[in-house]
Amino acid sequence: MALALVKRVFKKYPLVANCGVYGTLYVGAEFSQQTINKKFLAPNPEPYDQGTLARYGVVGTFIYPTILYNWYKWLDARYVGRAAPIIVKKLLLDQFILTPPLLVIFYTSMSIMERKGDILEECRNKIIPTFKSSCMFWLPAQSLNFLLVPPAARVVYVGSCAFIWVNILCWFKRQNY
Structure with a gap:
């Protein structure tokens, strides 16, 4: 019964459903980082x-899933199928066209919400190492996505992978460069 309700919601309100799931996973990743850093590794729990x-809730619920939903809708309509050349095109477009703006959006939107004086400073300092890491993580993850995941489930799949990726992003965000 619950599964049928979830399917109905995803069918009737796909963007809203994807925003809810992606946002939950995104905040969950930061929550797990804070749990490790503030509860287990800190000498005195904070x-x-x-x-x-x-801030992670805003980015993960309203910004990223909206972009991803429309991106995958466009990408799947433009490049149909699971043949190797199509998957390679999707991978390259996803990694080299979509990812750089997503990283800029991440760092600048966080800086805006943190009310930093120079909203681009962190982005300038961290985008290259973050992008290199994203290539190592997302190229294999997206290969599975484009090969095995049905188009309607792409944002949820990416959200699940993003749970891991955001833990990596959280680590980058905490670094001083």
């Missing part, structure tokens, strides 16, 4: 940083 969780 409270969760609600502001940071909220």
Whole structure:
């Protein structure tokens, strides 16, 4: 019964459903980072940083899933099939056309929400190492996506992978370059 309801919601309101799932996974990744860093690794347990969780909630619920939903809709309509040349095209477009703007959006939107003076400073310092890591993580993950995942489930699949990826992003975000 619950599964049927979830399927109905995804069918009737796909963008809203994808935003909810992606946002939950995105905030969950930051929550797990804070749990490790503030509860287990800290000499004295610290409270969760609600502001940071909220910022990840904004990016993960409203910005990224909306972009991804429309991107995959366009990409799947333009490049239909699972033949190797089509998958390679999708991989290259996804990694080299979509990913750089997503990383810029991540760092600049976080800087805006953090009210930093230079909203591009962190992006300038971290985008290259983050992009290199994203290639190592997302190219294999997206190969599976384009090969095995049905188009209607792409944002949820990417959200599930993003749970892992956001843990990596959180690590980059905490680095001082």
